[in-house]
Amino acid sequence: MMKKKKALAMSVLCAVASAGFVMGASAETMHGNLEEVIVEGSADVLPGGFLVANDRVGILGDIKAIDVPFTQKQYSEKTITTFYDPNQPLNGTLANNPSIRVGSPSPMYTDFSMRGVNMNAAHYYINGIPNLFNQTRSIPAYTLESVDIVSGPNTVLNGATFSNNGTNGTDAPAGLLNATTKRATNKDVTRYTQRFSGRSTLTEDIDFGRRFGENKEWGVRVNAHHENGGLSMEGAKVTDKSVYINVDHKDEKSSTNLFGGYFDWKVDGGQRWLQAGSVKAGHLASAPSGKNNLSFDSQTKYNHGYMMTLNHN
Secondary structure, rough: OOOHOOOOOHHHHHHHHHHHHHHOOOOOOOOOOOOOOOOOOOOOOHHHHHHHEEEEEEEHOEHHHHHHOOOOEEEEEHHHOOOOOOOOHHHHHHOOOOOOOEOOOOOOOEEEEEEEEOOOHHEEOOOOOOOEEEEEOOOHHHHHOOOEEEEHHHHHHOOOOOOOOHOOOOOOOEEEEEEOOOOOOOEEEEEEEEEEEEOOEEEEEEEEEEEEEOOOOOEEEEEEEEEEEOOOOOEEEEEEEEEEEEEEEEEEOOOOEEEEEEEEEEEEOOOOOOOOOOOOOOOOOOOOOOOOOOOOOOOEEEEEEEEEEEEEE
């Protein structure tokens, strides 16, 4: 009996669909009453039946999928390239996310805020590994193929996070930023790029990728970066000489990725900020000229060294 009811329901639905096409193609109007149609469903799943309507989200318990209080976006290599700024490598990508406000225009700092919580590059993950960057050294954007940004209760999703939060004391980070490095693709990559910015800054990038082996199981991707010249602010200069290598291996049972490199980055006269304190009504000072460099003499930020990540599944 149940099978007959289902067969009848399907027949009625097909008839309705067919009538809809006829009505759309003809100016005639059809009238009539259909027999009662009973559609069986469940409030526990979303339309289509592939996704459960409720899910357990950490300490928030079981809530509706549309009410989960965080957003997730994955930005592609095209986004990173289109909004790339040599002096502030990842800021252009971050600015695409409505949960993030870039905090400092200075090339000496990586500050930003997510959902009102101050953060910096110390909170970046690269290939799922944290704590490789800091407030003054950003992630090398030219080595990345994608950036994942989860804004919301990071502790709920991933358990305990950093015990300190850089510029904001002990407040918990408001989300997660994970960057994935470029791997060699099946198509050979040989790319040289030049950029000119600021007053006289010339940037050169080399991107080289190849796969090897009988089944292309081995891959090598090399990214070299050279930057030198004056920034848009008079008296500020930058030099950057860095090279990174990504080696990966894939077979039927495992995948391994080794990423590492050498960085040598320095900014001279990159300015700090001003703060107006104890300002009385009617005595507000005029805004300083953007042409002025507020750095003290011989002010320099210098980061150099090595880094490496290893992932194995």
